[in-house]
Amino acid sequence: MATPTVVVTGLGATTPLGGDVPSTWAGALAGRSGVRTLENDWSERYEIPVTFAGQLAVPAADVLARNETRKMDPSAQYAVIATREAWADAGAPEVEPERLGAVVSSGIGGVWTLLDAWDTVKERGARRVMPLTVPMLMPNSPAGYVSLEVGARAGAHAPVSACASGAEAIAMGVEMIRSGRADVVVAGGTEAAIHPMPLAAFAKMQALSTRNDDPAGASRPYDTTRDGFVMGEGAGIVVLESAEHAAARGARVYAEICGVGMTSDAYAIAPPDPTGAGQERAMRLALEDAGVTGRDVVHVNAHATSTPVGDGIEAAAIRRGLGSDADHVTISATKSMTGHLLGGAGALETIFTVLAIKERTAPPTINVTEMDADLEIDLVRDTPRELPSGDVVGVNNAFGFGGHNVALALRNA
Structure with missing residues (x-):
């Protein structure tokens, strides 16, 4: 039996450049920076030497219902927002749940939930910790929520490989289809780590740019004056599909992986x-x-x-x-x-x-x-x-x- 060809039929994103794929792509083609100074006192309070990052252009709270933001770490929130766009963009394909997979990665996971819960324990006691803390902080939480969103039962996976995680998730989605485990896979990556602790830790490694006077110009790959990366946040999700399945339903195909x-x-x-x-x-x-x-x-x-x-x-x-x-x-x-x-x-x-x-x-x-x-x-x-x-x-x-x-x-x- 021939190995299935895998195609991309849906795209979704929420990023520092825009709240969806069209606005993000338009911002990229325009050469616009999504990096800006953080509106907080972290630098003064915690002596963090970096005062800027690439925050979401459209806050998750502006898109999701309040009951959704309360039960999901921001990393899962971003993944769900991007998934809804990608799924709609793919035409909400009809597929048996047992033939539908989800592979969504995060390099760090629910760092906001984890550290907020620890602050609660220290300041208010263990009894005040939210009951959903563990499901929210798990690095597989975004994959779990995405599988719930689309009803995926062929498998929900969360490969964690630091900054390669999102690409590895897509690679794993491709292999799920090639191996015959699924006809359609929702795959991608998410991150919500613009928090004092990761910023402090990356800064201590001397990995971050410290161009506080020029946030938009701080990320400068291949320039002779480059001095480190700029923290960003957001999610990217693609809908992968076997070419046969996509053709049978007349789906628009963006590209083949x-x-x-x-x-x-x-x-x-x-x-x-x-x-x-x-x-x-x-x-x-x-x-x-x-x-x-x-x-x-x-x-x-x-x-x-x-x-x-x-x-x-x-x-x-x-x-x-x-x-x-x-x-x-x-x-x-x-x-x-x-x-x-x-x-x-x-x-x-x-x-x-x-x-x-x-x-x-x-x-x-x-x-x-x-x-x-x-x-x-x-x-x-x-x-x-x-x-x-x-x-x-x-x-x-x-x-x-x-x-x-x-x-x-x-x-x-």
Whole structure:
């Protein structure tokens, strides 16, 4: 029996650029930053050296009912908002619940719920802790709520691989369909970690940009003055479907996810392998799985977090992975506009890759005033770039602490 082809039939998101996919995509094409100064006193109260982040453009409380926000951690709230958009965008497909899956990841999980509950215990006693605290703080809570939202009974999964989580969730959704476990899978990632503790912890690692005087210009992948990533929040969800199932119901298809590559560095718990070998191999495996070569690739949405070391490692890995074909491949680093959504990043950037391939338009990278001369890549800067016509392939890279590397290859429908 032939392995099913997996296609994308629905997209949903809530991000620092917009409350849905159309507004987020429009913001990205416009080269607009969703990063701004935080309206709180965390810096003064806790001595946190970073005062900005990429918060949601549309607060979850403006979208969900009050009883929903009370029983879900923000990470699950964001996932549900994005799922409702993606499911409607896919035409709310009729599918047997036992043939419908959910795979939704979070890199950190319900950090707001966890730490708020601890504050309650310390200040008011154990009896005042909310009964739903554990279901809310679980890292699989978003996956559970998404499965409830759509009635998925083929399996609800939550792979956790730090900043590669969202892309790995989509990869797992692809495998659920390829293996015959499901006909339709709702997949993606979410994160809600703009909280004093994660900010303090990332700052202590010297991983965050400290450009407090220029929040919108702080995320600057590949620029010679890049000084760290910018925290972001939000969710990206896609509806995956076997091509046969999609065709039978006359569904609109955005793109095919034709290749999956996953590796691990086994180098260190936080920094990537400086050789970039695992990243390169993930890209090679994705292309091999897709049955294509570097000649077919026209676009890469890079992980590109704006860290001094990480960007260079990835750029070199892309160059080696594609060889001389890298000369005709456009690179976009969309975290320059959204900030880094951690466990949601790989999913949102898969959506960006889907739309880039469908609309033949690579989104820009902003804030690059002086390109690092050592990086041999064709970076799309400031304004969108038209992509070639015909049959083309795009790649989305996502890497995470722990040495997790995921590459997804997408082909035009």
